[in-house]
Amino acid sequence: MPVSTNANGAKIWQLRNRNQTLARWAAYLAGVAIFMWCWQRISEATTWFFVWDAPRIAADIGSRAMPPRWSYMDKLWGPLWDTLNMATLGTLLALVMAVPVAFLAARNTTPSAVFIRPVALFIIVATRSINSLIWALLLVAVIGPGVFAGLLAIAFRSIGFCAKLLYEAIEEIDPTQVEAITATGASRWQVMAYGIVPQIMPAFAGISVFRWDINIRESTVLGLVGAGGIGLQLQSSLNTLAWPQVTLILIVILAAVVIGEWVSAKVRGAII
Amino acid sequence: MLELKNLSKTYRTGDKALHNVTLTVPKGQVMALIGPSGAGKSTLIRCINRLVEPTQGSVILDGTDVTALSSGALRKMRRKMGMIFQQYALVERLTVMENVLSGRLGYVGFWRSYFRKYPQSDIDEAFRLLDRVGLLAMADKRADELSGGQRQRVGIARALIQDPRLLLVDEPTASLDPKTSRQIMRLICELCAERGLAAVINIHDVALAQMFVERIVGLKAGELAFDGKPVEMTEDVLTNIYGEEDWHATIREVDDEDADAGEAVA
Numbered sequence: 384m385p386v387s388t389n390a391n392g393a394k395i396w397q398l399r400n401r402n403q404t405l406a407r408w409a410a411y412l413a414g415v416a417i418f419m420w421c422w423q424r425i426s427e428a429t430t431w432f433f434v435w436d437a438p439r440i441a442a443d444i445g446s447r448a449m450p451p452r453w454s455y456m457d458k459l460w461g462p463l464w465d466t467l468n469m470a471t472l473g474t475l476l477a478l479v480m481a482v483p484v485a486f487l488a489a490r491n492t493t494p495s496a497v498f499i500r501p502v503a504l505f506i507i508v509a510t511r512s513i514n515s516l517i518w519a520l521l522l523v524a525v526i527g528p529g530v531f532a533g534l535l536a537i538a539f540r541s542i543g544f545c546a547k548l549l550y551e552a553i554e555e556i557d558p559t560q561v562e563a564i565t566a567t568g569a570s571r572w573q574v575m576a577y578g579i580v581p582q583i584m585p586a587f588a589g590i591s592v593f594r595w596d597i598n599i600r601e602s603t604v605l606g607l608v609g610a611g612g613i614g615l616q617l618q619s620s621l622n623t624l625a626w627p628q629v630t631l632i633l634i635v636i637l638a639a640v641v642i643g644e645w646v647s648a649k650v651r652g653a654i655i
Numbered sequence: 656m657l658e659l660k661n662l663s664k665t666y667r668t669g670d671k672a673l674h675n676v677t678l679t680v681p682k683g684q685v686m687a688l689i690g691p692s693g694a695g696k697s698t699l700i701r702c703i704n705r706l707v708e709p710t711q712g713s714v715i716l717d718g719t720d721v722t723a724l725s726s727g728a729l730r731k732m733r734r735k736m737g738m739i740f741q742q743y744a745l746v747e748r749l750t751v752m753e754n755v756l757s758g759r760l761g762y763v764g765f766w767r768s769y770f771r772k773y774p775q776s777d778i779d780e781a782f783r784l785l786d787r788v789g790l791l792a793m794a795d796k797r798a799d800e801l802s803g804g805q806r807q808r809v810g811i812a813r814a815l816i817q818d819p820r821l822l823l824v825d826e827p828t829a830s831l832d833p834k835t836s837r838q839i840m841r842l843i844c845e846l847c848a849e850r851g852l853a854a855v856i857n858i859h860d861v862a863l864a865q866m867f868v869e870r871i872v873g874l875k876a877g878e879l880a881f882d883g884k885p886v887e888m889t890e891d892v893l894t895n896i897y898g899e900e901d902w903h904a905t906i907r908e909v910d911d912e913d914a915d916a917g918e919a920v921a
Contacts (some may be wrong), residue, residue, distance in 0.1 A: 568761025
């Protein structure tokens with residue numbers, strides 16, 4: 384602690400002593416040097432001609448993409464409906480699988496902290512770390528292209544997310560309520576239904592709509608790898624350079640995401 | 656009725672919470688347990704219904720050794736021990752009625768309790784108890800809408816609907832204002848008298864304990880330090896339990912009690 388005494392014997396206090404101050408300045412200097420070095424490396428690897436040219440290309444594509452081809456909408460209602468179903472059913476399926484995993488992973492409810500908890504945690508990490516696009520790639524290869532592959536991809540990707548948030552909620556419950564229910568002579572399952580479930584219901588509802596909201600966004604791109612939904616249309620439009628169709632699809636995706644977000648905010652507000 | 660024999664509890668951290676406590680509570684006796692924080696009062700009460708497993712000794716309720724029971728038999732035994740908590744420990748997001756009925760969980764099966772299909776006799780009893788504790792109008796409210804005193808009344812109703820023989824009461828008034836504290840203590844003692852229940856009440860407020868109970872037991876560092884009638888509670892005893900302090904204002908004088916009795920008659 385940088386407290387020193389001056390010649391008159393009065394105590395002097397400073398936040399940092401001289402060495403700490405010097406060390407901080409050295410750290411700042413090193414940070415700036417590293418930033419400058421990285422900048423230079425990236426600059427060397429960049430073809431600056433393309434970068435300078437970018438605004439012109441963007442303006443060119445932009446001008447060709449306008450106005451959106453509204454008549455194309457007729458062909459989008461079906462894929463849009465598929466996309467919504469993929470997100471919704473995928474989320475429901477994920478929740479069904481995530482709830483038991485969460486109870487097995489939470490420290491206060493797991494049957495065995497040594498054997499079962501690590502397995503549950505592994506399921507959480509494994510499903511979370513694989514992006515839904517990669518899940519979709521795998522599943523399209525295994526069960527063929529289509530909405531079902533997309534639905535499963537969404538579901539698998541969401542298990543870890545939902546289970547992780549839910550098990551954290553389970554670990555944060557008030558233990559005295561559980562104690563009180565236990566003290567009445569309730570069985571293990573009754574303690575769960577009365578002592579734990581009511582406490583995690585708000586978290587559960589919040590997690591569900593939050594994940595559904597995310598899944599709407601994720602399911603719009605799954606078509607890019609052949610897993611059905613509006614992404615399929617996006618890909619074929621991009622491939623045929625049908626820019627006005629691409630614009631319309633982007634507008635539709637934006638609208639779907641905005642509506643999804645609005646619904647989830649409403650639901651969350653109503654439950655909590 | 657309730658017998659504790661050489662009850663000891665050592666936590667895994669090595670803390671000795673209880674050390675060789677031997678105590679007998681006869682049927683219908685309301686006993687207060689006092690002692691400084693950390694003296695082992697909560698541990699003692701939780702060892703009786705084995706929310707905390709005692710490391711040594713036995714708890715005998717009506718001739719049954721609670722410490723030797725299997726988990727199924729323990730659940731049956733817990734039905735006979737109603738518990739009331741300091742922070743009420745109601746399930747906050749359930750209604751008052753559901754909270755009271757949860758006291759019957761030990762008697763009904765899982766699916767019946769899950770779908771809230773309790774026997775009509777339980778529901779009748781729940782209404783009767785809510786009426787008794789003065790909360791009949793609140794039956795449909797969610798527990799987190801109630802005030803502290805009201806919540807504790809729900810807690811009392813939940814403990815009583817178990818049809819217990821013994822009440823374990825852990826700091827029932829620690830979160831309540833002085834007036835509500837007295838009302839709650841009075842209610843607990845009245846109900847014990849009505850139903851002939853024995854009770855072990857952990858309490859910090861010595862004067863409040865003296866006002867209502869027939870026997871006070873003092874706990875100090877996990878060991879019995881006092882056992883006697885409220886009138887035997889002297890400044891010396893308090894100094895022994897809690898340490899040196901001016902206890903004059905804390906203890907009710909004997910003649911003070913007589914004066915109160917006189918007032919009540921008049």
